[in-house]
């Protein structure tokens with residue numbers, strides 16, 4: 001398993017070892033002991049799967065607020081997405097900084113998204129399937145979002161955001177100016 005730091009503190013790109021042969025391939029996409037040995041001892045309690053049929057579908061920018069904030073381990077089971085993470089921890093030196101990492105069935109990369117970061121993605125292939133583990137269960141009362149096209153964040157989705165396929169909820173999400181982060185930077 002390869003672990004790469006990113007420019008966002010605590011956000012990691014994790015690439016499990018892939019064993020390929022004439023039949024195809026095998027990977028341990030999550031192993032608690034291996035993760036623990038790498039200092040990533042997270043107790044995942046929920047597995048999610050979303051399938052987005054059209055290219056240019058954006059889901060996000062989402063979070064769950066405390067007391068049900070979630071760390072996430074995200075991968076593309078099928079297709080290809082640009083996975084985006086934004087630091088929204090009040091007081092963070094990297095507040096509002098964002099990164100995009102391409103996750104695909106082909107590259108097998110995973111993104112670890114800690115609490116305090118917005119998460120979203122745009123599909124780059126049809127029928128892209130996102131699979132992700134979370135460290136707390138779904139709590140709709142704590143579910144929140146920030147507008148994916150907020151000019152103050154300035155995410156480059158690779159397309160005109162106005163042309164993206166989005167949910168009504170995401171289309172109506174607040175911008176950072178209209179929103180107060182529930183997350184505090186803990187140094």
Ligand SMILES: Cc1cn([C@H]2C[C@H](O)[C@@H](COP(=O)(O)OP(=O)(O)O[C@H]3O[C@H](C)C(=O)[C@H](O)[C@H]3O)O2)c(=O)[nH]c1=O
Pocket residue numbers: 048050059060062063119120121137138167169
């Ligand atoms: C997240 C979630 C949703 N739902 C229900 C609620 C809605 O009836 C339906 C679709 O939910 P939503 O439109 O919020 O789904 P996404 O837009 O894919 O949201 C997710 O996408 C971004 C990228 C994320 O990182 C979050 O995990 C999550 O917010 O599933 C559940 O029953 N359990 C859940 O854990």
